[in-house]
Amino acid sequence: MTPLIECTDVTKKFGDFTALSRLNLTVPQGVVYGYLGPNGAGKSTTIRMLMGLSRPTSGQVRVLGQDPTDPEVRRRIGYLPGELRLDERLTIGQTLASWGRLRGLTDTAYRDELVQRFGIDPSRRVRGLSTGNRRKVGLVGAFMAKPELLILDEPTNGLDPLMQQVFLATVEEARDNGQSVLLSSHILSEVERVADLVAVLQGGRLAASGPTQELRRRASQRFHITFAEGEDVPLAALAGLEGASDVERRSPEGQVVSLAWAGSPDALLKFLAGRRITTLTAPEPDLEEAFLEYYQRDVPGSRDAEAEEPSAAAGPVR
């Protein structure tokens, strides 16, 4: 089966600035794909090429097996731009009707259902709508034609938590319906629930990609350890362990230590076996943490940048 989206060695330069460097990305059918990265990582640059709005400097972009600059391909895609500019003069209803005419949409039942679901009043003027409400209009526009592929750039931007849930449910419904969704975000927790696959983009390069579960497994795990009353808190020793980082005491003289741990917890448990501890907890790792790891690689003075020096491998001890 042809992948819905296939980017091969895609590079995009703006003058001297390389916004995207040799990106390889494959989005198969029937999945929700999380496209993640901090602002400026190149997410929108990628998405605009997927919509045929710009062309790669080198490499190839294929959407539904075709060049997306062909308008007929775009009939099968629903798009929500990251920077959504609506016509201020129209009402919401007129805006949706205009998009419908441009798309040749005849069946408006699903559109009306979405309007209800997102709690939009079609008679309101676009002028005066909040960012979140504009976003909802854009989302209805993207979903209303039930396209095979949805490309949504920062869809939850400005949505309140309730609407985020409505949005995620709509995404899940689309996937169950056989549609595929690519959604970009700089906030992981928003995407984590629905995304089957994720790619993490950083500084124009793909930092990681794969099934969400797997990325989460690769993420460093945080442990909270409470040492028994009277037991010395071996901060330095913990920090010296291979795999430990970000070791910190919860309160200045407290017995609770929190640390991040990469890899198998075997060595940590063996170390702790020689001490008296009262609790050891390990919350479910979230992608936010995995994500932060990727971010920090490029940040000067961060934990991983310091890791070049062997002695600092354990990170700062507080």
Place this chain on the structure above:
Amino acid sequence: MSSPSSEIFRRGVQIQKRTLIAWSAALVLLAISVVGAWPSMEESDALEDFSSGISPEMAAAFGIDQISSASGYLKGNLYAVLLPLLLGLMAVTATAALTGGDEEAGRLELLLALPVARRTVFLVRFLCVTFGLALTSILVWLSVYGSVVSFDMDVSGGGVAAVTLTVGLLAVLHAGVAYAVVGFGFGRGPALGVAAGVLVVGYLLHAIAPMSDSLEPLANISPWEWALGSDPLLNGVPWGGVALLVVLSAAIVAAGTYAVDRRDVKNA
């Protein structure tokens, strides 16, 4: 016209509706007040005095050489400078706003991601500007012609129609210049600057070059010369000039369209 194109056209006209009404009203008002002043001007000898202190060359440059005749009066006060300049500016600003301006503001982002060819979006928007120019020209023509008839001025209806046509085409050409600049990706600001520059330089060549024998041939490269050089108000439609305006407009619009299809859409 297929349905998406007519939708884009409708929306384009709707977007420029207010500016279009304002321009049309202003130009109609201008035309009516110019023509409306004729009866009192005709009675006094003010016009003779007005042009008598000026050398014939200068008078020709400002189009006021036959200002005491009815058609000379219309030419000097309306068709030689004011109307083509204002209609040209209307063309340039409307085109820059509707193409480059909307693109840079991100208002085309969603439209261009819909199943509509990019060239269709840009061409139809150019068509919206042309439509606005045609509408304004017709309104100005009707008000001038109506006044001419009611004041029983010695001006031929055919002449008014001819000069309306050439002035309108001159404006379309400058809209085309702005369109092409946007098409090649230089954006709204440069489009305004270049097209307004062509308009003004074209006027200067047309008005001033004939005053010097060595510069005179330069007047022939001015679109103003093609449109107004043969005095269409008196002599009817200059078909050669009209053909030149139409062909050149079509060529630069085609070039701009070719370019816009092959470049990136600007990011808001």
